[in-house]
Amino acid sequence: MKNFVYEFEGSLYINLTNKCPNDCEFCVRKIRNGIGEDDLRLTREPSFDDIKEMLSLFPLKKYEEIVFCGYGEPLCALSVLSQVAPYIKRLGFKTRLNTNGLGGLWNKRNDIPQLISKYIDSVSISLNASYPELYQEICRSRYGEDAFYAMIEFVKGCVENGIDTTLTVVDFIGEEEIESCRLLAEKLGAKYRVRETIRE
Ligand code: SF4
Structure with a gap:
């Protein structure tokens, strides 16, 4: 199964x-089966x-970091992530996790930031x-509005545990909301990035 690991724009995922x-309005899974040439349906x-x-x-030496970011939420596979990420660290690579920040709800535990801080260097969280x-209107989470509060707690945990934390939004939310999210990221002590909406 080649789609367990894939390269995209010079990084390894x-x-x-x-x-x-979640069932986000903007999720790329709704319009494509994968990224670039790779079909990421498992x-x-x-x-x-x-x-x-x-x-x-x-050829691992060519990559600066290895990123957990599949066609789904990596923290839904916490046990495998907890084996693979330390292995990658032992090989000498930096690790990044791209997540919706809902791993606590999914895994029914609230210590995930502390746990992953041992082997994840940076985290990119979808705000x-x-x-x-x-949030619920855009992300249509199975957890309802509780998802927003859980995601914010996850952000705080990551910052508190010293993980390099970036919050992201997708640009279709409008300038006013982009600014409100920027202020929230600042308040939470996280970096901030606006992502381009992927369209068909
Ligand atoms: S959290 Fe990510 S994978 Fe899940 S629906 Fe939203 S965009 Fe798609």
Whole structure:
């Protein structure tokens, strides 16, 4: 299964799962099966050994960091992530996690920032909105508006545990909301990035 690990724009990505508790309006999964040439729909989720085997096929020295960001939420595969990320660190690479920040709700535990701070150097968290009603309108989480509060707690935990934390929004939310999110990111002590909406 080649789509467990894939290269995109010079970085190496690990695709652990297609599961996700959200159904975001802007999710690329609605319009494409993958990124670039790679079909990222999984027929099964990879094990630690699958990922190790796939990583051995890539010229790892050329990458500055290895990113957990698949066609789904990586923290929905926390147990495999907790094996793969320390392995990557032992190989000498930096690690980044791209997440919706809802791993606490999914895994029913509130210590995930502390846990991952041992092996994740930076985290990019989808903020998407500055208040719960809009978050739910955009992200249509199975957890309802609780998702927004859980995501904010996750952000605080990451910052407190020394993970280099960036919050992101997608540019279709409008200038006023982009600014409100920027202010919220600042208040939370996180970096901030506006992403371009991917369209068909
Ligand atoms: S959180 Fe990410 S993977 Fe999940 S629906 Fe939203 S954009 Fe898609």
